[in-house]
Structures are given as structure tokens and as C-alpha cells.
Amino acid sequence: MKDAGRGGHARTDARAQPFVRAVAYSLRGVVYAFHTEKNLKRDVWLFTCLAAVEWCLRPSIAQAALTVFVSMCVFAAELFNTAIELAVDVASTWKDHPVAGMAKDVASGAVTFVAFGALAIAAWLLVSDWPWHLWLWSLRNLGSVVLVTIWLMAVWAVRLWPYHPDIEIKRPRKGGAAE
Numbered sequence: 001m002k003d004a005g006r007g008g009h010a011r012t013d014a015r016a017q018p019f020v021r022a023v024a025y026s027l028r029g030v031v032y033a034f035h036t037e038k039n040l041k042r043d044v045w046l047f048t049c050l051a052a053v054e055w056c057l058r059p060s061i062a063q064a065a066l067t068v069f070v071s072m073c074v075f076a077a078e079l080f081n082t083a084i085e086l087a088v089d090v091a092s093t094w095k096d097h098p099v100a101g102m103a104k105d106v107a108s109g110a111v112t113f114v115a116f117g118a119l120a121i122a123a124w125l126l127v128s129d130w131p132w133h134l135w136l137w138s139l140r141n142l143g144s145v146v147l148v149t150i151w152l153m154a155v156w157a158v159r160l161w162p163y164h165p166d167i168e169i170k171r172p173r174k175g176g177a178a179e
């Protein structure tokens with residue numbers, strides 16, 4: 001990693017309120033992860049499919065809120081995993097070390113746990129809404145549609161937010177050759 005943290009932080013206006021700065025830093029990290037991590041990109045599409053299903057089946061507002069919360073947990077778990085991977089790469093200087101490998105495996109195990117929980121909840125919601133009806137063009141449970149759509153737009157806003165890699169993160173393990 002070249003000039004990792006401080007160089008990028010210096011670009012955020014130092015005169016900004018601490019809260020605004022904190023949000024800007026968080027957004028920077030989230031945008032980085034959503035542009036570089038294949039798992040997060042896949043999760044965005046999975047959540048888009050889930051939203052489409054909810055537009056059609058129109059679950060109750062409580063069920064829709066549950067799916068939004070669960071998807072937040074999945075995204076958060078992926079973000080923690082990404083942070084841990086980066087920290088481990090820096091700590092191990094991209095060299096093989098059994099502890100570094102184990103740390104990454106544990107972090108990815110945590111994501112797997114959350115993902116299975118999310119799948120179980122999605123399955124339970126689908127089963128509990130049986131028999132399914134296509135409510136796509138009706139006004140039924142409109143609050144659910146609004147909630148899911150707002151969260152979907154927020155997720156896609158982060159995914160499509162212009163990403164300017166102001167730091168260079170090299171992960172030689174993936175490319176094969178270490179520098």
C-alpha cells in the first residue's frame with residue numbers, strides 16, 4: 001500500500017465539522033469497498049433481486065424492515081471483512097503467514113454466518129407469504145415498497161458513487177508477484 005491513510009485524509013477539508021469529516025471518511029471507505037470487493041458487488045445484485053421480489057409479493061412493513069435490516073447486516077459484515085483483510089495484508093506485508101491466513105479465514109467465517117442467517121430469514125419470509133400473489137401494480141403495503149426502494153437507492157448510490165483511487169493498494173498475493 002502506498003501512502004495509505006493520511007494522504008487520502010488530507011484531501012478531506014480539515015475545517016469541516018468533526019461529524020461531517022467522520023461521515024466523509026466512512027463514505028470513502030464504503031465506496032472503496034463497493035468498488036473493489038467482488039462479494040459486495042454480488043451482494044448489491046442479490047439485494048436488488050430481493051427488492052424486486054418484494055415489489056411483487058408486497059410483504060408487510062415489518063417484514064420489509066426486517067429484510068432491510070438483514071441486508072444492512074450482510075453489507076456491514078462484508079465491510080468488516082474487507083477492513084480485516086486490509087489490516088492483515090498490511091500487518092503481514094503481503095507475505096504468507098499462518099496467523100494472517102487464519103485471521104482472514106475467521107473474518108470470512110463471520111460473513112458466512114451472517115449470510116446463512118440472511119438466507120434463512122429470506123426463506124422464512126417467502127414461506128410465510130405463501131400463497132404468493134403478484135401485487136406489482138397494486139397499492140397494497142405501499143410503505144414496504146417505499147422502504148425497500150429507498151434503501152435500494154442508497155445502496156446503488158454508494159455502488160455508483162464516483163470512485164477516485166487516491167491510494168494505491170497492492171495485493172501481490174492475488175497477482176502472484178510480490179513487489
Ligand SMILES: Nc1ncnc2c1ncn2[C@@H]1O[C@H](COP(=O)(O)OP(=O)(O)OP(=O)(O)O)[C@@H](O)[C@H]1O
Binds near residue numbers: 092095
Ligand atoms: N498473508 C497470508 N498468509 C497466509 N494465507 C493467506 C494470507 N492472505 C490470505 N491467505 C489465505 O487466502 C485466502 C484468501 O485470501 P484473500 O486475501 O485472497 O481473500 P479474498 O479472496 O479477497 O477473500 P474474500 O473473497 O473474502 O474477499 C484467505 O482466506 C487465507 O486462507
